[in-house]
Amino acid sequence: MSEPVNRVRRVLNEAPADLLLDRIADVLAAGYGTTRVELLLVDYRLAALLPLVGEEPVTGPGHPAWRCFDHQTPIVAAGTGYLPVSMRGDRRGVLVVEPAPTGQAALDELTQIATALAHEIAAVTGGTDVYRCAHRSRRLTxxxxxxxxxxxxxxxxxxxxxxxxxxxxxxxxxxxxxxxxxxxxxxxxxxxxxxxxxxxxxxxxxxxxxxxxxxxxxxxxxxxxxxxxxxxxxxxxxxxxxxxxxxxxxxxxxxxxxxxxxxxxxxxxxxxxxxxxxxxxxxxxxxxxxxxxxxxxxxxxxxxxxxxxxxxxxxxxxxxxxxxxxxxxxxxxxxxxxxxxxxxxxxxxxxxxxxxxxxxxxxxxxxxxxxxxxxx
CATH class of the missing domain: 3.60.40.10 (PPM-type phosphatase domain)
Structure with missing residues (x-):
């Protein structure tokens, strides 16, 4: 496993449950020159990809984020990278990075980082409502x-x-x-x-x-x-x-x-x-x-x-x-x-x-x- 991926794993293990994305964003900015890192979480209806913070939900079926989610493969479109946030087949959402790396090795590393994020979200969800709340576009009964x-x-x-x-x-x-x-x-x-x-x-x-x-x-x-x-x-x-x-x-x-x-x-x-x-x-x-x-x-x-x-x-x-x-x-x-x-x-x-x-x-x-x- 590459050093950038190991570094992200260490950062995730030490990060407060509610700051996983913030800590990843800092590492990716330093290691890959990213200026924007966003986490989209699939909603309960499987009809929208909802941002953890800010931005608008992604609902259009042809959007690169949905293609990434459906096919479970990294997608690069218009300089933006979309990476599947999944663990053992359980699909949580999509990690968005901008600008996307140009090399395949860097893209593979970011894909591994998105998987590490999925594992960490699963690990912390029992103790925080941050990610459960972000999965819903309206109140559950x-x-x-x-x-x-x-x-x-x-x-x-x-x-x-x-x-x-x-x-x-x-x-x-x-x-x-x-x-x-x-x-x-x-x-x-x-x-x-x-x-x-x-x-x-x-x-x-x-x-x-x-x-x-x-x-x-x-x-x-x-x-x-x-x-x-x-x-x-x-x-x-x-x-x-x-x-x-x-x-x-x-x-x-x-x-x-x-x-x-x-x-x-x-x-x-x-x-x-x-x-x-x-x-x-x-x-x-x-x-x-x-x-x-x-x-x-x-x-x-x-x-x-x-x-x-x-x-x-x-x-x-x-x-x-x-x-x-x-x-x-x-x-x-x-x-x-x-x-x-x-x-x-x-x-x-x-x-x-x-x-x-x-x-x-x-x-x-x-x-x-x-x-x-x-x-x-």
Missing amino acids: LAAEMQWEMLPGRSRTRPSFSLAGQLEPAYAVRGDSFDWSDDGSRVWLSTINGTGEGVAAAMLTSLATHALRNARRSGLGLADQAALADQAVYDLHRGGQHLATLLMELDLRSGVLTVVDAGSPRLMLLRGGNVQELPLEAQFPLGMFEATDYREQRFELCRDDRLFVVSDGVIDATGHNVRYGETALERFLRRTGPMEPLEAVRALIGDLRAFVAADLIDDAVVVCLDWTGPQD
Whole structure:
């Protein structure tokens, strides 16, 4: 690692949480002659890149900052450099530097510095609201605040898989949510199609999510994870509240996908340009009845298969008294083949917003998972 990158790492480690950008700006001015350093953070809707301080948000899809964000590659345009601020596939935003360096080596160093910044933002965010506040273009509802705080991230990338998810309406989501974890050989994914309104819906989803995490971290299999979460919800609400949930476990070496469908959102497979809905065995939602026994299903994935999980809020989105529906969904999913998962998710949500000509009213969750095959 080059000395300028090491220097920035040391500066970041020592900087106060709220002054990361200021400290980087000082180092870049001295080492690269930059006169302007700006941090753009992607908003909750994935619709704007918001400046940490000052300036106007970047919303135009053709803007170099968005091209940098979508393609995760440094962009130089009109003497300005745009660098992806991402860590392990979790995209935070874009670092803007001006003037951009002319040499490739310097541009590579700045890209490494932007990655170091992403790691440091992740490290300090638990102790400061500076970066959380900068991600929002308007106030979140209390329920939405709870839901976003519970997520593991919005995207994740490893050599054997890549995934991303989004909640809508981003600033007012109530009960829909997702969760994931991986240990290098397996990735677990749960998607919840929540019920109810406001904080009550968020609390119900939080209970189910933490019950599933507790079961997963105890080493239980997928069916037992569902049973434990089912019992937790039933014990509190005695069948008066329940949650449609899809649980998945993907073996990253073999491509075997294990699924438990607890009244779940839909699971779509994109393979070779064709879209099909996987035939899941419908079982009771979590919390509907006491001591439900859940059964697992298994499917074999092929290298470069793409899975989409979509809740009813996607299928049932309505514009001009017309339902979005399965046909439009399948047609759009076929178009996402060349896109990275987060870009595919953002494009689908954008298509839904265009269809309804506004933000979605009902909760919707979209998750995209690519299995790229076993890795040595």
